[in-house]
Amino acid sequence: MARTRTGSAQPVEPGDYTEKIVDIDVATEMEGSFLEYAYSVIYARALPDARDGLKPVQRRILYMMSDMGLRPDRSHVKSARVVGEVMGKLHPHGDTAIYDALVRLAQSFSLRLPMVDGHGNFGSLDDGPAAPRYTEARLAPAALVMTTGLDEDVVDFVPNYDNKLTQPEVLPSAIPNLLVNGASGIAVGMATNLAPHNLIEVIAAARHLVANPDAPLEDLMRFVPGPDLPTGGKIVGLEGIRDAYRTGRGSFKTRATAKIENVTPKRKGIVVTELPYLVGPEKIIDKIKEGVQSKKLSGITAVTDLTDRAKGLRLVIEVKTGFNPEAVLEQLYRYTPMEDSFGMNNVALVDGQPRTLGLREMLRVWVDHRIDVVRRRSAFRLARKKARLHLVEGLLVAIVDIDEVIQVIRSSDDTGAARARLREVFDLSELQADYILELQLRRLTKFSRIELEKEQQTLGEEIAELEAILADEARLRRLVSDEMAEVARVYGTPRRTILLDSAGAGVSGAIGTVSVKTSAVPLEVEDTPCWAMLSATGLLARSSGADEPQRDDHRHAHDVLRSVVPTTARAEIGVLTSAGRVVRVSVLELPSLPPTQGAPSLSGGVPVAEVCTLEPGERVVTVVSLAEDAPTLALGTAAGVVKRVARGDVPNRESWEVIGLRDGDSVVGAAPVSDEDELVFVSSEAALLRYPASAVRPQGRAASGMAGMKLPDGQRVVFFGAVPAGTDAAAVVTIAGASDALPGTQTGSVKTTAFDVFPAKGRATGGVRAHRFLKGEDALILAWVGVAPPHATGSAGQPIDLPEADPRRDGSGVALPAPVYAIG
Structure with a gap:
């Protein structure tokens, strides 16, 4: 191409032209360019929006998969196809970044609620995923409610x-999604x-914030006591979580879930079943090998990874004979990622600007977003139904005078x-006239007219409902709250992570040089009276004094007591399970809770699974005394069987059966009783x-018990317990819900009643009604009878308020603010 002089169109020879050079300040150019780059990274790549909790690439993936029709009921498609669609239409960046985001949306160990249903190798905690040409994907069920309403x-x-x-x-x-x-x-x-x-x-x-817009942070933390990590494990120390919920920044420690087991007849080992968030077993194994080689870890002979798809994570760490497994476990927590730190930095985009948000602010942004979404959806549906009603009314006019309509059109x-003539003769709008002109002859039947009149009536009712919603802010907020409850019912799952205020009592002495046998009792621990306690969330602990533990100040307590038994620090207790067996546990293995004023936190306890081995599906019912002078133990099963176990010598075994259960039956409750006490059954039919x-x-x-309660077909016992003789204030708490709902996902309705309003009946009878079901309820999902006042707790130990006592024996309940996990 020929070059020209500046301001001239005439061609010139090479070298015979002038250049225009503009001087730019380097500092100004760098500042401007860097700010543009920084803003692009912040807004368009790295930070999530506080409303939907998604980064742009994640949002584009879900939107494009929805637009492609990759619903959960459709077949999977190649991940490469999804990546190509997103890259070509919406996300002008590399395919690697898009595929990495797609993979994370499908990983159950990364997200608490995965948004993509992956088929193939989508990676693990230690390995990356396969290439996109080898994997397939479609939307997960939870992603549907993320995109519903886009049209x-x-x-x-x-x-x-x-x-x-667009x-x-x-x-x-x-x-x-930002929090979940x-x-x-x-x-x-x-x-x-x-x-x-x-x-x-x-x-x-x-939902509490919807109903109470000025609710303080303390009230919200009663519902959200802490994170719930996809991989389970334990969170140790809640103060950093409180800081993060208050200021947006804080940290907490996560610990692996481990228990001591006999890996061989003569050797104990540490079995790890859950790891800290985003920590893989290979990383643990490598750190253990490094620690053993550098002499930081001692007492370990081998590490075996027995993880499989059927049983999940199982990492077996063998301990040398003569070493205390508890001391070795403390070493592992100290020197390996079996204890890891998570720093919470809650930064997200609000109105396009990055902000550090506390729990209340994050909830507020999402609640306001949902209110705006429901309001816009209602306005859209109202306009669409009004337009349809307008056409239906015009069509009804035409059908009533169809002969005249045909005459007008033919002429x-x-x-x-x-x-024009239709509009003039029948007083129609242009839209109605066009719709009549397009009328099909098959619509002129008598049945069609009945359908139109029915549709007109239905549209009128729906329009009135939508107008009422848009006109009443309180009604709009109730609708938003009800939709939230439905989402929780359908997609919610029980809590996986245990929250602990502290790590509990550790092993005293120099950890690296412990060489005492596990059966030896440290002489520095006196055999003083104490109480062994089992919490509602399955934590075991012992008191540091002889006074019986109380739970009077429930609002600020963590967890509630399920059962307590008197014992001594160097004695043994029994853990009774749903399989009808008692497992021997040394009281010395339980952490000692320091005495506190009011209600001491029970979160310093140790999970039951770490001190005794449970079979799959087996759960802990209560703790029992193994003393010779202990009262008889009464047990009740789900099939309505009752049994009192006679006093006798305790077998010299680690576990033994105390009732012969029939197939499919299980123990639902147990309590020490005397002849003067009263036994109580509560069935699922209330x-x-x-x-x-x-x-x-x-x-x-070895006996199998006797008939305790008569049950109709399909019903079961949901509670069995005892009320001590001479108790003046005993209470009955019943919670009703749907029998087909996933446990721990529905709130239900609760009723508290005085125990003395229920008449006594004979053994093996059906009892009296204790709760009247509301619409949508068909069973009791939880019940409790005991000494008042009763206290309820959520799955993480957070307190949940119960209503005042209802004088009616068979009245209905009131709605609960959150699902109740247990009552104590």
């Missing part, structure tokens, strides 16, 4: 990178790291004239039966 003008759409297509600025997000799945990212000058939480707990807090010269313990004669350990 109803619920969010704004913005142009894509080349202005040829994409949603934010997803409708019926799930509080967390997020991590590094921007320019800032970063974000949000921990995953439990969907049921977060929605319970959000018109063209379509335009027919339209029947309560009480009768004196003297009606049940004691039997030997």
Whole structure:
């Protein structure tokens, strides 16, 4: 191409031209360019939006998969196809970044609620995924409620990178994804790291905020006591979590779930079943090998990874003979990632600006977003139904006078004239006239007219309902709250992570040189009287004094007591399981809780699974005394069988059966009783039966018990316990719900009643009704009878308020603010 002089169109010879050079200040150019780059990274790549909790690439993946019709009921497609669609239409970046985001959305160990259903190798905690040409993907069920309503003008759409297509600025997000799945990212000058939480707990807090917009942080933390990590494990220390919920920044420690087992007949080992968040078993094994070689770890002979798809994670660490496994476990927590730290830095985009958010602010942003989505959806549906009603009314006019309509149309010269005459003769709008002109002959039947009149009536009712919602802010907020509850019911799962205020009592002495046998009792521990305690969430501990533990100040207590037994520090107790067996446990293995004023936190306890071995599906019912002078033990099963175990010598074994259970039956409750005490059954059909313990004669350990309560077909016992003789204030708590719901996902309705309003009946009878079911309820999902006042707790130990006592024996309950895990 010929070059020209500046300002001239004439061609010139090489070297005979001038150049225009503009001087630019380097500092100004660098500042401007860096700010543009920083803003792009912050807004368009690294930080999630506080409303839907998604980064742009994640939002584009879900939107494009929804647009492609990759629903959970459709077949999977190649991940490479999804990546190509997203890259070509919405995300002008490399395919590697898109596929990495797609993989994370499908990993159950990364997200608490995965949004993509992956088929193939999507990686593990130690290995990366296969290439996108080898894997397949489709939307997970939870992703549907993230994108539902996009065709109803619920969010704004913005142009894509080349202005040829549009994409949603934010997803409708019926799930509080920012809190439920967390997020991590590094921007320019800032970063974000949000921990995953439990969907049921977060929605319970959000619903409380909807009903009480000025609710303080303390009230919200009663619903959301802490993170719920996908891999389970334990969180040790809650003060950092409180700081993060208050200021947006804080940290906590996560610990692996481990228990001491006999790996061989003569050797004990440490079995790890859950690891800290995003820590893989290979990393643990490598660190153990390094620690043994550098002499930081001692007492370890071998590490075996027995993880498989059927049983999940199982890492077996063999301990040398003569070493204390508890001391070795403390070494592992100290020198390996079996104890890891998680720093919470809750940074997200609010109105396009990065902000550090506390728990209340994150919930507020999502609640406001959902209210706006439901309001816009209602307005869209109202306009659409009004438009349809307008056409139906015009069509009804035409059908009523169809002969005249046909005459008008036949006598018109063209379509335009027919339209004008129809509008003039029948007083129709242009839309109605066009709709009548397009009328099909099959719509002229008598049945069609009946259908139209029915549709007109239905549309009128729906329009009135939508107008009422838009006109009443309180009604709109109730609708939003009800939709939140439905999401929690469908997609919620029970809590996986145990929350502990502290790590409990450790092993005294120099950890690296412990060489005492595990059976030896340290002489520095005196055999003083104490109480062994079992909490509602399955934590075991012992008191440091002889005073019986109390739970009077429930509002600020962590967890509630399920059972307590008197014992001594160097004695043994029994853990009774649902399989009808007692497992021997040394009281010395239980952490000692220091005496505190008011209600001491029970979160310093140790999970039951760490001190005794349970079979799959087996759960702990209560703790029992093994003393010779202990009272007889009464047991009740799900099939309505009752038994009193006769006093006798305790077998010299680690575990033994105390009742012969029939196939499919299990122990639901047990309590020490005397003849003067009263036994209580509560069935799933809301029947309560009480009768004196003297009606049940004691039997030997091998006996199968006797008929305790008569049950209709398909019903079962949900509670069995005892009320001590002479108790003045005993209470009955019943919680009703749907029998087909996933345990721990529904709130239900609760009723508290005085125990003395229920008449006593004979053994093996059906009892009296204790709870009247509301619509949608067909069974009791939880019941409790004991000494008042009763206290309820959630799955993480957070307190849940119970209503005042109802004087009616068979009245209905009131709605609960959150699912109740146990009562004590």
